[in-house]
Amino acid sequence: MRIWVVLAASALGLAGASRVAAQRALGKLLFFEPALSVNGKRSCASCHRPEKAFTDHRGTPRALRFAGNLRRNSPTILNAAGQTSFFHDGRASSLDAVIEAVLTSPDEFGSSYAQAAQRLGSSAEYRQLFRRAFAAPVAANTINAALVAYLRAQTATASPYDRARAGGPALPATPAAGAALFAGAGGCAGCHGGPQFRDGQRHEVAAGQWVKTPTLRNVAVTMPYRADGGAATLAAVLTDGYHRPLPPRPLTAPEVEQLTAFLEALTDTTSADHRAPAALPRMRDLPGRAVGGQY
Numbered sequence: 426m427r428i429w430v431v432l433a434a435s436a437l438g439l440a441g442a443s444r445v446a447a448q449r450a451l452g453k454l455l456f457f458e459p460a461l462s463v464n465g466k467r468s469c470a471s472c473h474r475p476e477k478a479f480t481d482h483r484g485t486p487r488a489l490r491f492a493g494n495l496r497r498n499s500p501t502i503l504n505a506a507g508q509t510s511f512f513h514d515g516r517a518s519s520l521d522a523v524i525e526a527v528l529t530s531p532d533e534f535g536s537s538y539a540q541a542a543q544r545l546g547s548s549a550e551y552r553q554l555f556r557r558a559f560a561a562p563v564a565a566n567t568i569n570a571a572l573v574a575y576l577r578a579q580t581a582t583a584s585p586y587d588r589a590r591a592g593g594p595a596l597p598a599t600p601a602a603g604a605a606l607f608a609g610a611g612g613c614a615g616c617h618g619g620p621q622f623r624d625g626q627r628h629e630v631a632a633g634q635w636v637k638t639p640t641l642r643n644v645a646v647t648m649p650y651r652a653d654g655g656a657a658t659l660a661a662v663l664t665d666g667y668h669r670p671l672p673p674r675p676l677t678a679p680e681v682e683q684l685t686a687f688l689e690a691l692t693d694t695t696s697a698d699h700r701a702p703a704a705l706p707r708m709r710d711l712p713g714r715a716v717g718g719q720y
């Protein structure tokens with residue numbers, strides 16, 4: 426009796442684990458899938474590029490069909506799950522809301538769930554992947570759930586700073602001084618606090634402009650900075666006077682150097698999955714589409 430209970434539980438556990446793996450793998454395909462956009466040329470990875478720490482290194486991204494630019498800088502998706510508000514102004518309260526906004530925004534995918542489901546559902550390979558991952562057909566909820574599973578797995582918390590805290594090699598003197606300044610006299614941790622270096626709150630960074638505190642993980646490789654993409658370097662963010670809570674007093678040049686070295690020690694671009702899929706499932710309507718789209 427007891428043995429059966431244990432066996433049944435572990436069988437369920439395994440099924441659960443492999444189902445999550447199937448959902449993540451499907452979500453990864455969808456992240457790089459240009460068929461989700463109306464012209465079949467853009468994917469999530471167009472603006473969240475894996476080789477750029479899942480940003481695009483532009484001040485603001487190009488809009489669909491290059492019709493101008495979006496208004497805000499592309500943030501990284503590394504460590505983005507686990508928040509209660511999303512986008513720079515915090516207006517989306519879930520990852521589902523983020524995905525819906527991207528899919529339907531005329532500047533991003535200009536599409537709809539109906540069109541996305543119709544295209545993916547036209548592919549026998551996709552139909553099978555959805556069945557395996559969800560035991561359910563291609564639909565708005567399963568498209569979202571797959572992408573969310575992928576986003577949730579994109580965590581990166583094994584930076585030199587984390588390794589030092591876990592008893593590994595200590596940080597060199599300059600970043601160590603920056604860490605002390607960050608947590609102490611610099612007053613940074615008041616907003617950029619906790620394991621993700623963010624407080625989930627919005628702050629008035631300039632008169633009338635409320636912006637959510639971004640994570641500082643991987644910040645050294647996600648330039649340019651600020652919601653408007655208007656600061657090219659970390660030193661600029663710390664000294665340009667726009668980041669208004671800062672400074673309670675101006676930072677000295679050595680302090681900027683120390684803080685920058687500390688922020689550089691928060692880089693971990695190896696533990697999350699940065700590989701693009703080798704190929705996308707076959708789809709008759711869009712046979713030659715590029716993995717990750719064309720722009």
Ligand code: HEC
Nearest residue numbers: 468469471472486497498499500505511512513514523527
């Ligand atoms: C055209 C470029 C572009 C495309 C395509 C795009 N994003 Fe974004 N993404 C952005 C920008 C810009 C923001 C910030 C928007 C804002 O604050 O108004 C953002 C924000 C996000 C956020 C919130 C991050 C946070 O910490 O608040 C997530 C998650 C995200 N995108 C995931 C995705 C997914 C998943 C897709 C594909 C379905 C996608 N993005 C497609 C540019 C893009």
Ligand code: HEC
Nearest residue numbers: 611612613616628630636637638639650651652662670684
């Ligand atoms: C009162 C809250 C608050 C304090 C204190 C604060 N920050 Fe920020 N920080 C923010 C907000 C909000 C933003 C987003 C600003 C924007 O996008 O326009 C930000 C942005 C940043 C950025 C740019 C991140 C990006 O991806 O664009 C860096 C780097 C940064 N802060 C470092 C620091 C450092 C170092 C300190 C201490 C010297 C500090 N901050 C103190 C709230 C704060």
